[in-house]
Amino acid sequence: MSSYGFSAKNNYGSVIITSERKVLVFSERGTLNITSRYTDRGGYGEAVFIKPIRTQEPPQVFIRHVSGLHSSLGLSATIKGGPGAWTGFSLDSASSGGNTLQNFLIEYVACKFSDTAETSGYGMNIRDASGQIAFSTKDKPVRYGKFATSWTQTLFDTYQFIFTPNVTIDDDDFICISAIDRGVNWFAQKAQFAGMNILAGGKPNMNIYCQVMTAGGDWYYDGTAGTTLGVAVCKFPESRYYN
Template identity: 35%
Template sequence: MSYGLEFTNDSNVVTVDSEFTRLVVLAKGTYHPTQESGLGSVTSFPRTITSQEPPLVFVRPAGSTGIAGLCLMRVIGSPGAWTGFYVRAYNALTLQPNGSYFACGFSATALASYGMRLWDGSSKLLFDSGTPYARFTRAFQNWTYVKNDSTDQGQSRNYYRVAFNFPVGEYMLINTFSMPMLAYEPYDRQLYCWWDFSGGNLYAIVIGPPGYNPIAFFLPAVFAKL
């Protein structure tokens, strides 16, 4: 940056400048079961998120025992008007969808009634003191293949595991676990995740046609804090 405003923290990392926006928290709150006999959850954001790209949603399931299995997440709305998100429990044997969340984007929102705002040269709002930044804390993809079995519908199901704990205040990005994975044929493979609180494990589960699930799995699990 040749001119403008720049803040650095005590580690000499740029936290605010007048050229680039950071990952900004645009909404936060809790999610609860709302439909499908307690399996499905639709959460409305406190205000419409006006970014063109869907917001990144980080979740922290409630509970300390059992298995929280979340899947089929989707952001509700359209570019410039994102209103909430949907997520579903894996099945009736896993915990209902309960927990807390925050939604982020690389675009600030004018919320503060006083404080500071910062725009770039094209009048895009980069910083507002009422929308705090999220901090990426870690990511890992060192999954270990555990086993394969079949669903009741005869689909092939692979399990991948990594040792896991949920430090206080940390949330996991759920958008990536909502995307279907491509196979070698024109068939999608569905992706799910389990938080095994009692066993101290995080599982990724891939379901697809028999013979098309890989042994190797490299999708990163990404975590952040407010």
């Protein structure tokens, strides 16, 4: 079957939606708290989706720091559930700050690929060659803002490496944490874990840090076999993206 779909153009650009590519759309937004019980241990926070995401593909979860008592926040993410029933995500955190317990407020936006047709009222459904929904006008497509696609090694010492991307983060930017869900695979056999700093010096931030484990293995942060470690950054104004 040849590709078909929808195209719209104005003086500012164009939008093309085809039957060959599913569209990433808004699913829900919410907040969670990251807290710690001890000042010398990591923190933890978990969000359960209002309704499970039924796609085979994992959801794309975006987060931003809202408030907290610390000026820095590093974290790693785990998407919960599995294909056909993604149920939420969790965040493990680290933060320097003396004798203060962690208590961060995080806003998140969960996104999925279109999977449900419009069945009433006016609108349009686009299906792929197998009859599955590729797009429905009842959905709210995600508008990508920028991508971190190039990483520079800015710290190299015995215990830790830090990689800084080619983008800056604004106060209202949401960072895609699904991009590094169990992201240690990008640092094969060289790191025990990899995490992301989303707050530094009290300001929005994005870099990746790794605990060094061995001198062997490979670094893939700068790409391999035609792929690149890419992290999407988007804005989700509440006037458009709401539950």
